[in-house]
Amino acid sequence: MDRRLRRRIQDRLEGERGTIYKDAPLRVTLAYPNTYAVAMASLGFQTVYRLFNEEPDFACERAFLEDADLAAPGRLPTYESGRAAGNAHIFAISVAFELDLVNIVRLLRAAGLEPLRSERDESDPLVVIGGPLTSSNPWPLAPFADVILIGDGEETVPWMAEAYRQAEDKAAFLDLVEGAPGVFLPDRDEREPRWATAPVEKLPVYSQIISRHSEFPGVFLIEAERGCPRPCTFCLARVMYGPTRNVTAERVLAAVPEGVEKVGLVGAALSDYPFVKQVGHALLERGIRLSVSSVRADRVDRELAEILKAGGLRTFTVAADGPSQRLRDLLKKQISEEHLLGAAELARELGFKGFKLYQMIGLPTESDEDITEMIEFIKRLAQITPLTLGVSPFVPKRNTPHFGDVFAGVRQIDARLKRIQKELRRLRPRVEVRSTSAKWAWIEAVIARGGPEVGHAALLLEEGESYPRWKKALAEVGWDNPLTRPEGASLPLVVG
Numbered sequence: 001m002d003r004r005l006r007r008r009i010q011d012r013l014e015g016e017r018g019t020i021y022k023d024a025p026l027r028v029t030l031a032y033p034n035t036y037a038v039a040m041a042s043l044g045f046q047t048v049y050r051l052f053n054e055e056p057d058f059a060c061e062r063a064f065l066e067d068a069d070l071a072a073p074g075r076l077p078t079y080e081s082g083r084a085a086g087n088a089h090i091f092a093i094s095v096a097f098e099l100d101l102v103n104i105v106r107l108l109r110a111a112g113l114e115p116l117r118s119e120r121d122e123s124d125p126l127v128v129i130g131g132p133l134t135s136s137n138p139w140p141l142a143p144f145a146d147v148i149l150i151g152d153g154e155e156t157v158p159w160m161a162e163a164y165r166q167a168e169d170k171a172a173f174l175d176l177v178e179g180a181p182g183v184f185l186p187d188r189d190e191r192e193p194r195w196a197t198a199p200v201e202k203l204p205v206y207s208q209i210i211s212r213h214s215e216f217p218g219v220f221l222i223e224a225e226r227g228c229p230r231p232c233t234f235c236l237a238r239v240m241y242g243p244t245r246n247v248t249a250e251r252v253l254a255a256v257p258e259g260v261e262k263v264g265l266v267g268a269a270l271s272d273y274p275f276v277k278q279v280g281h282a283l284l285e286r287g288i289r290l291s292v293s294s295v296r297a298d299r300v301d302r303e304l305a306e307i308l309k310a311g312g313l314r315t316f317t318v319a320a321d322g323p324s325q326r327l328r329d330l331l332k333k334q335i336s337e338e339h340l341l342g343a344a345e346l347a348r349e350l351g352f353k354g355f356k357l358y359q360m361i362g363l364p365t366e367s368d369e370d371i372t373e374m375i376e377f378i379k380r381l382a383q384i385t386p387l388t389l390g391v392s393p394f395v396p397k398r399n400t401p402h403f404g405d406v407f408a409g410v411r412q413i414d415a416r417l418k419r420i421q422k423e424l425r426r427l428r429p430r431v432e433v434r435s436t437s438a439k440w441a442w443i444e445a446v447i448a449r450g451g452p453e454v455g456h457a458a459l460l461l462e463e464g465e466s467y468p469r470w471k472k473a474l475a476e477v478g479w480d481n482p483l484t485r486p487e488g489a490s491l492p493l494v495v496g
């Protein structure tokens with residue numbers, strides 16, 4: 001192994017607590033199509049690692065695409081033993097984001113496996129793909145996977161392991177798992193299965209490994225709630241995470257081990273979690289710092305904000321999502337300007353270092369007036385507290401009411417972004433605008449509602465992705481969707 005790669009892995013392993021070193025007859029490689037830091041911040045990835053290792057005859061080791069830069073071609077190593085990642089019975093991939101699609105091709109190749117299922121045989125590991133993206137749209141993954149798992153891993157992993165034990169070969173394994181909840185066999189199924197849903201008794205899930213090199217360095221992550229009861233039309237939380245399950249405060253607290261310095265509470269809408277304050281107070285009493293990714297502006301009150309401040313949270317983050325009240329109502333966001341102003345007041349009064357507001361643009365029926373309303377509102381907010389405005393283009397997703405909506409188009413989104421930047425520029429440094437690219441949002445939109453042919457397009461992009469290259473690759477595989485053209489469409493914009 002390359003000396004620099006050996007050093008990198010060694011450094012990371014030394015910065016971990018909870019790593020599982022295990023020898024067992026059945027080898028699983030759990031691979032992530034991106035960096036080590038992002039993977040280790042994923043509770044789903046960590047949970048699958050623990051679940052496979054809980055099976056007495058399975059040993060699960062991790063591998064990360066990031067290391068392909070220093071690994072010999074086809075020899076991506078695992079972290080725990082340094083064996084070749086492709087030398088496994090099961091090669092499991094956890095994928096969260098549409099834009100990691102091409103990375104899945106690269107990851108399989110880096111592990112010495114043919115990306116296409118049709119070009120692998122009995123001697124290759126069983127390639128299983130799971131993770132949040134599979135609940136939203138598994139179809140672009142179909143050319144690569146033997147099995148796609150949809151829904152909660154707490155349900156699917158244990159009996160997948162049992163089926164693997166019993167089966168004599170791949171075909172027998174597929175016979176055993178066919179038709180089970182959450183199992184999608186791209187070779188056999190014409191429709192997606194119903195999702196696998198774990199009962200609340202199997203929760204909470206939490207970090208197996210605390211890593212100094214994670215996106216959240218040294219943080220113990222624990223999922224206090226899964227699912228969200230809110231009706232926001234654009235959001236995949238209900239689809240990806242299933243019905244709402246709240247874990248009791250006692251069980252959350254009991255799962256936090258001694259010696260932990262910081263806890264990251266995970267959940268779709270944590271400020272709705274009924275025990276959030278109880279858990280927060282109890283952690284603070286134990287001298288543990290606390291973080292959450294964001295709070296709902298209509299739910300956060302002084303007590304909760306004080307807990308978060310005392311827990312060490314520096315930036316107070318809320319989402320408006322719709323640029324105007326009309327659009328927030330259309331999205332069923334249930335957030336008003338009063339809620340957002342109240343949150344900003346709290347952030348100022350309690351002395352948070354930063355205040356961050358998320359917005360989407362390019363929404364169905366959006367007009368220049370909606371953007372004007374947003375700009376004027378940001379000016380009012382900025383009088384209360386300095387803020388960072390995160391603007392992202394709206395990407396209509398499958399399994400949401402927006403599936404039939406048009407992607408607004410790169411030019412329109414860019415024009416609106418430009419206007420927002422220009423009109424808020426004079427408020428700098430009190431207002432900092434950060435935006436994501438309209439072109440990459442279009443690629444995300446393509447993958448979000450694409451079929452297997454989009455996977456085939458990804459196969460053509462292994463050597464490098466860009467907006468023009470994606471356009472060319474899609475043309476080569478003959479993919480076109482009038483709702484998802486880069487230039488937008490002249491179809492009526494309606495919430496489906």
Ligand code: SF4
Pocket residue numbers: 228229230231232235236237238268269296
């Ligand atoms: S946007 Fe937040 S509150 Fe709305 S459904 Fe999604 S997770 Fe729930």
